[in-house]
Amino acid sequence: MDKDCVIKTEHLKKQYTLGVIGSGTLRRDLQSWYAKKRGRTDPNRIIGAREYEKGEIFTALEDFNIEIKRGERVGIIGPNGAGKSTFLKLISRITSPTEGKITYRGRVASMLEVGTGFSGELTGRENIYLNGAILGMTRAEVDGKIDEIISFSECEEFIDTPVKRYSSGMFVKLAFAVAAHLDAEILIMDEVLAVGDVKFQKKCIAKMRDLAVDENRTVLYVSHNMSTIQELCSRCVVLDHGKKIFDGDVDEAIKLYVGGEDDELYSYEYVDGKYKEKVRRQYVNLTRAKFYGRTTSFFYDDEQVPLELTWTYLRDVERIGLRVEISDTRHYPITAFVIDNVGGGKKDEERSLRLKLDISSLATGIYCVRYVFFVCWNKESLPESVEIASGLTIRKRLRTDGGPRWQRAWGSVVSKGVEIVENGGD
Amino acid sequence: MSNEKITVIEAKHKLFSINFKELLHYRDLIFLFVKRDLVNSYKQTVLGPIWILINPLLSTGVFTIIFGVIAGIPTDGVPPFLFYMSGNVLWGFFSSNLNKGAGTFLGNARIFGKVYFPRLVIPIANMIFNFINFALQSVVFIILVVAYALAGAEVHPNLLILLTPLLVLQTALLGMGIGLIVSSITTKYRDLNILVSFGISLLMYITPVVYPISKAPLGLGTALLLNPVAPIVETYRYAFLGSGAFHWVYWLVSVAVTALILVFGLVVFNKVEKNFIDTV
16 A cells, blocks of 8 residues: 555445345244355345345445545535445445455544444443443543543533533533544544534534644544534545546535536526425416526626516506525525515516626625515505515635635625724733 | 554455454453452441351352251261252352353443443453452362361362363353353343343253252253253362262363363354444
């Protein structure tokens, strides 16, 4: 193996048997085996079931080849059942491959589930030793790190109390602290950071990065949380149905996995049955929303969003208003663009409207757009929405990296209205 | 970082491949598991570890009353309490090894599914834990033997006592060996799990625990000695109490059977441990 290479897999394959494995009782299995041997049909086969259904196999990982170099932080993403956890299980030797070979250099510390093997009756300190030993440390190694582990865990006060009295948060912190202080060259993590409070999560990520960057450890990280993947990883592998479909740049990988075809979606046709949410159609029928003159849904900070809406009137309308609502991907409302009157029309008349939306105050990210037509009966009454439809997403990106980078944790709207009135002390 | 070990994981593996160096590296884990089990067994009990001693004394008392007093089974002139205790303590050691061994995979499936360490760590730790219990009980037993001997009872400890460490080791390995086999099979067939406790009590009655082998009906005594546990118990009792006899031929057969079961158990265990988490 190459000197720089830490993990290498060759034609790795893992298969599982589908369905109920065996009938679970020895007598029936012997019966089935005897019948099969004599060429008869299986007496325990479910009537109507296909002959070989019981033995059908599921390939969780197929022909997986990867070489990981020292100090690389590799993120592994993909939909459920893509084989991510299977790969981690193989490399951490929880189960063995059906075919192929894994070679690795040094020790592997797996954090598939931190706190495994914690014993409620033992104190925090005793559990550090026990957990450390389970993860492959010797007593002497733990001795050398115990103070560091205790202070990282933030559990100093309770360290000599049995862990069954711990809160779940403390439990996890202690467990992570042990795992993070392993002397292993390869660290394996599976969503472990989805624990503890936000502050502790940040501390964990920082610790992971320290380990990988400063101490040149290799990290394998599986997560569905793209922002931690972005924060932590230097390389990203996308798995789908047991196969590697991408290996390389983190942003590209996330785009491939999350973005999918939506990336290219710049026009949305409203056909019956294709609405994203329930709509009310009384006055108008929206038929198309489109970013005109565009071929992507990406917009940079100095661009406006050119939006074209096409609709037909369902009855004669004198005046009607339009509201373009912007929400984040969780449908939490961010802001809206309101037009009092877009004009009326006769029944069956088709109308088209082109708008330019100023999104300069939106932070980088993905936003959903919703179109609401409304009517106002008189000045006092609240506008009544008559048609609601959603479609198209706006992906805001920054072209330049001027000033401090805006963090999503600060909010979705970048406020600009601030000026320093006086700057100077007495 | 030049001394980094290169590990190769392959689909195929050898029939018998125990990595003793790795086991040695995990020795701290073995002792921590023993400690954990000791703490867990007696936390929040009033008498604590004293239960280790009370348990066999109680059951020996029950045996003495039922088999000695009520059923009136003769004990070859040896004080009944000592007679039953000698069998009971050793049998307890054997059956707890078998029991714990049988639960290796199913009982630890959760932890085995999360993290790797040599799986043999668990049965070895169990064996040590059982040995600690057995050793404490043996101390009480030996004190009683000495007390009875000083009081002039019919007990004649003899030089065969020198053989007892071997007998104890054999008991442990035999129990663990059977346990490992059972454990490997139960990953697929749970039936056996239910059968284990029944099987153990059945095995006890074909082992001279509550009766001397000399009192078995004609011809049956020899047949009973083919049970690998029987010569161990019989020899152990003979060494401490001087009752019965040392059937060395049967003992050698029993040693051979033990070795066979142990090797077979390890091979099966070795095969099952690689992938059992997929089927458990």
